[in-house]
Amino acid sequence: SWALWSLLCRQRVFATAMRLLLRCLRLGRRRRCTLVRQAEQLWRYGHLCLRSLLYNSFTNGDVVLDSLFEPVYWLVDHVTRWFGVVFVALVIGLTSSVVAIVYICLLPLILQTYTPAWICWHLAYGHWNLIMIVFHYYMAITTSPGHPPQAKDDLTGVSICRKCIAPKPARTHHCSICNRCVLKMDHHCPWLNNCVGHYNHRYFFSFCLFMTMGCIYCSISGWEMFRDAYAAIEVSYSLGNSPLILFQTYYQTPPPTFSFRQRAFHKSVVYVWVLCSSVALALGALTLWHAALITRGETSIERHINKKERQRLQKKGKLFRNPYSYGSWDNWKVFLGVDVPRHWLTRVLLPSPHLPHGTGLSWDLPPCVAKQRTPLLSI
Numbered sequence: 001s002w003a004l005w006s007l008l009c010r011q012r013v014f015a016t017a018m019r020l021l022l023r024c025l026r027l028g029r030r031r032r033c034t035l036v037r038q039a040e041q042l043w044r045y046g047h048l049c050l051r052s053l054l055y056n057s058f059t060n061g062d063v064v065l066d067s068l069f070e071p072v073y074w075l076v077d078h079v080t081r082w083f084g085v086v087f088v089a090l091v092i093g094l095t096s097s098v099v100a101i102v103y104i105c106l107l108p109l110i111l112q113t114y115t116p117a118w119i120c121w122h123l124a125y126g127h128w129n130l131i132m133i134v135f136h137y138y139m140a141i142t143t144s145p146g147h148p149p150q151a152k153d154d155l156t157g158v159s160i161c162r163k164c165i166a167p168k169p170a171r172t173h174h175c176s177i178c179n180r181c182v183l184k185m186d187h188h189c190p191w192l193n194n195c196v197g198h199y200n201h202r203y204f205f206s207f208c209l210f211m212t213m214g215c216i217y218c219s220i221s222g223w224e225m226f227r228d229a230y231a232a233i234e235v236s237y238s239l240g241n242s243p244l245i246l247f248q249t250y251y252q253t254p255p256p257t258f259s260f261r262q263r264a265f266h267k268s269v270v271y272v273w274v275l276c277s278s279v280a281l282a283l284g285a286l287t288l289w290h291a292a293l294i295t296r297g298e299t300s301i302e303r304h305i306n307k308k309e310r311q312r313l314q315k316k317g318k319l320f321r322n323p324y325s326y327g328s329w330d331n332w333k334v335f336l337g338v339d340v341p342r343h344w345l346t347r348v349l350l351p352s353p354h355l356p357h358g359t360g361l362s363w364d365l366p367p368c369v370a371k372q373r374t375p376l377l378s379i
């Protein structure tokens, strides 16, 4: 009976052990199930969080690229803000150096060798062009391009600026370098260290135009002097480097020797000509581009927007019409502020601080255009 009892005991112990083992296994499975479920929940929550943070119905390739390039933009903005001062100093320094060389080196030569008629032309044209450049550059850097008013009630904006959290009138754009919204923004110009907008667009364009004209004038009228000076520099260099000079005899013609003053004169002439002709090419291209934009009644920013809009409407078979264009000729008159024919002289060919049409907040038809349009519309 002892053997039977011990067998029963062992069986009970075995059964209990098995039951314990089974319970453990079941518990483990349950725990594993909860762990998996929790991880799954966490993953779903994280995924939803990420999607809700990043999701945007306007997301496309451009937005993704913009986001990736955000640090680059930030760097460029900061560098441009700092470089603005350097660029303005560069413009003033280079222009002053050219003017100084013309006055010190070239003007005495012109007065000595040219006929009175040519002397009058050079004196009159040169000074008029210089005054126009200085006036328009000064006005372009000191005139504010115009910003939307801070009081939000007196403004019916067409959109909201994401950065300023303020209404944005038509044609207004946010400048990330100035960190402000700019009325009828064209672009931020590092050479002016200022934004080009509603109130200084004309000054900017006139400066580009007169600077290009001045550079072309210097390049054309200085061409012969440049050729002679360049030849003289070449001769003195080739003589200086040539070994022949060591074996020179009395019977050879002596090489032309230039004094320090003459060499400085030659180098100055070459410097002025090279600088003026390269600026004339680069700035001339920019001026032509802006002239084309003004003819179309667009700003540089609107050019991109209108191009996209034109393509979008073209796909639908519709025609895009720029609401701020009044026709090529009228666009120029509105841009330059020419209301009556005499303004071509007083407002375009002479320095004039007149304000542009409108406030830059709303875009009604300018009076000079409206006057001409009324009879056409009534027909």
Ligand SMILES: [Zn+2]
Pocket (backbone or CB within 6 Å): 161, 162, 163, 164, 165, 173, 174, 175, 179, 180, 181
């Ligand atoms: Zn803004």
Ligand SMILES: [Zn+2]
Pocket (backbone or CB within 6 Å): 175, 176, 177, 178, 179, 187, 188, 189, 194, 195, 196
């Ligand atoms: Zn700006």
